[in-house]
Amino acid sequence: MKKIEAIIRLSCFDKVRDALGKIGVNFFTLKDVKGFGLQKGKTYVYRGSVYDEDYIARLQLDILTTDESADEIVRVIVEAARTGKVGDGKITVLDVAQVTRIRTGENASAAI
Ligand SMILES: Nc1ncnc2c1ncn2[C@@H]1O[C@H](COP(=O)(O)OP(=O)(O)OP(=O)(O)O)[C@@H](O)[C@H]1O
Ligand SMILES: [Mg+2]
Structure with missing residues (x-):
């Protein structure tokens, strides 16, 4: 199993959510984040x-997803974001x- 953590622009969220929905990925956790990348200190x-x-x-x-689905999900996010x-x-x-799915106690890919 894999966990994909994708940091994206707020302005791309709707497009990313719709693109993920088209491949059946309707589940995710959302966090507000801030940080720095390569251009630290560069201003506009x-x-x-x-x-x-x-x-x-x-x-x-x-x-959270299976090993098999991770590459496709990454591709879809890159394209949309x-x-x-x-x-x-x-x-x-x-x-x-x-x-683990708390409701059922299912583990591993059955819990995704
Ligand atoms: N190496 C890193 N480690 C942890 N977080 C990072 C890293 N690089 C980027 N981030 C996070 O991702 C956000 C967006 O990064 P950003 O897209 O600017 O990456 P980048 O490597 O500078 O690429 P680009 O050159 O396209 O700007 C940052 O504000 C930060 O929160
Ligand atoms: Mg940057």
């Missing part, structure tokens, strides 16, 4: 205010030791 000006390109709020989607500009985000795929 929007309507007279100075913003740090990396330190704008983003969303993190956490998705890419604008081509710096700051599009990052996706991490982690190995997961165990998943």
Whole structure:
């Protein structure tokens, strides 16, 4: 099993959610996140205010899935979340030791 952690722009969320829904992925955890990427310290000006390109709020989607589905999910997120500009985000795929559905006690892929 895998856990996919995808940091994306807020503005891409609807597109990513719809694209994931089309491949049957309607489950995820959402977190508000902030951070820095490669361009730490680089700023841009929007309507007279100075913003740090990396330190704008983003969303993190956490998705638990099977080994077989992980690559497709990553592909779909990349396609839906890419604008081509710096700051599009990052996706991490982690190995997961165990998943348990609390209601049924099911484990592993039966719990996904
Ligand atoms: N190496 C990293 N470790 C942890 N979090 C990261 C890392 N790189 C990026 N992030 C997180 O992802 C967010 C978006 O990163 P960003 O898309 O700017 O990555 P990048 O590597 O700088 O790529 P780009 O050059 O396209 O901007 C950051 O604000 C931060 O929260
Ligand atoms: Mg960056």
